[in-house]
Amino acid sequence: MKSREQEYKEIFIAEALEYYDALNRLISELEKKPQDDQVLAEIFRMLHNLKANAKAIGYLQISDVSHKLETAFGLIRNKELSFSDEVVGVLFDGIDLLGELIKGIDSERQVEIDPVLIRNLDIIVDSLSDSTVELAKVQKFSTSRNLTLSDLIYIQVKKLDHLMNLVGELIIDRDRILSLSRELDNDELKTVSSHLYRITEDLEYSVMDARLVSIGTLFNKFPRVVRDISTSEKKEINLELTGQDIQIDRNILQIITDSLLHLVRNAITHGIEKPEQRAKVGKPKVGSLQLSARSDRESVIITLADDGRGIDVGKVKKAAVERHMIAGEVADGLPDSEVYSFLFEPGFSLAKEVTEYSGRGVGLDVVKNAIDSIGGRIRIESEKGKGTSFILQLPTSIAVKGALLFEIDSIFYAIPLIHTDSVVALDKDELHEVGDVLVADIKGETVTVVYLDELLNVEESQMRLGDKTRLKGQVQNIIIVSYNNRKLGLIVDKLYRQQDIVVKPLSKPLDSIDLYGGVTLLGTGKVCLVLDVPAITRYFVNRR
């Protein structure tokens, strides 16, 4: 495993080289159309980012040169410096120097900065297009260019998801082979299958590793968010971030983004008091908000702690009793941790006023649902007058599967996309009763079609899978699934979207029912059953 610094360095170099390539392209474009503001703005933005990134990681030469170039382009943009041939030459030289410096990071050779070039840059920046000062000739240090390609590639998360699904399938088959090899008691087969076991395990780990991103990618968005909300709330807040380099699955981070934003808003609008109130109770005028992440074995713990007014347990109890969620006498004896759990109930809010940022009726229940849906946990710690902490325990990695959601007899179901072939809508007349099943011609292929409502919900003795009169409505939505190269059309009542789901295994005693691969929680908190296509196919074949 590479060290984190090494990884950061590689990412920086890859990004910087991309900027360098883009800058070369843009400046050539600018040379042809010196008046193009858009190109100028783009160059300006890139140099600015490059400067900031280089400074953050400690490459001061690069940030210095970028700064000088940025200033020069700033002047050009403000029409204080003309884009003359001489200036263009200096700028090209400057960008070349940047390229040299970036490439030099990873090589032993120390890049020497030509002092003449720096002087030239300083001259065009300082003299404000007053070209009385002569620009000196710069010794070109690279006449023969090397063309290099970056070591890093960008990849769509979708592709990684697909890879993850395939690995999941592979593991299922691997386990089957493993048990077969035991049954057959063939030594050679056993050796091969145990090797296969190790490789797939490694593969699974590598794919999971490729999906990890540092939590900083989310955390680093919060300083700005906190600034905006606290300004509008007229509060002063110091945000402290720790643990940005903790790694977590990118999809988990995606799912909790809104939740974390919600909690931060809450902390600022409801948690932390106004400066004058804080002064009164002897707290520092500036409120503190700490957002931290740490690893804990298989999970990542994210904590959001404020030093605000804390949760008033009495108020929560009162509100709970008023809403008939609990009897008054029972509420009195409840431990605080249980009282806080009321806050996660739908529609439970103590906020009196709706502000721009909080109290719009979206409550902590939404946060809870999101955390539940990825198999995480959330808990509150609070002390009145001292502050509140929200502690999120999240899995580092999840098996997120793309799935197709649908409804039969008002129950939500999902089928993993790995098993779905296509989706078609057919008129009832295009389905034919052949023997005791329904068949349809789908793209030239005769496919057996089964009405899922009939297969799942009609008493087994009454089941008639070949009876078209059992169908509801004229147009039928059919999901074509394939298993073992065998296609089967499943007629569903309502077809919903495609969605990424986290399949939770069924807990005992239900885990022995093989018709269901598991369950998943929808964003609404509703339970959705995940159908196991192999089992459904088997069940259908056995019924018939």
Added chain:
Amino acid sequence: MKEKTNKKEGQPTTGVVESGPDNAAALANQKLAKAEAVKEEMIHLIVFKLGAEEYGIKIEQVKEVTVTPNVTRMPRTPDFIKGVANIRGDIIAIMNLEERFGIRPVPLADDLNPRITYTLVIEAKEYSIGVIVREVPQSLNLSMTKIDKAPSFLQDININENYIEGIAKVNNRLIIVLDMYKILTQDEIRELKIN
């Protein structure tokens, strides 16, 4: 309405859903009973009705009592499995003991809302399950001596009812004490499998 029990805290007063004016008195009684109980061994039951009879489960086996949440039916499971529900992020099976034991349901009292039922979340050794009851369960503290551990009639019942732990008799009430850990035996689990 929602209550939770917390057996770790061992607070009998938080153990049960109870409403109405009787509650305070009942709690006071419990406290009194508790004070007296120092010498003799006590048992704390959650009592609920199935059919016309009263049944009890030891409080240690009850994780929480809640108003039955949305239950998602699971086709092709035995009838007594009502489906699965999301209780605090855990997805657990919800079952109806009346159907499980073939107990004849009785009409509900007029003053009870037929649409609201309660779920006892039972914590078995390896998993949790939810048990639906129609009336608010009550909490009852009684001496161990009130429980007949091996009533002779048990031999008269032809099926193996080993989930009955005993019969409690208190103030003319007869309470059937169930051992929930035995309620889902291996046989039942096997029955859940299809094919």
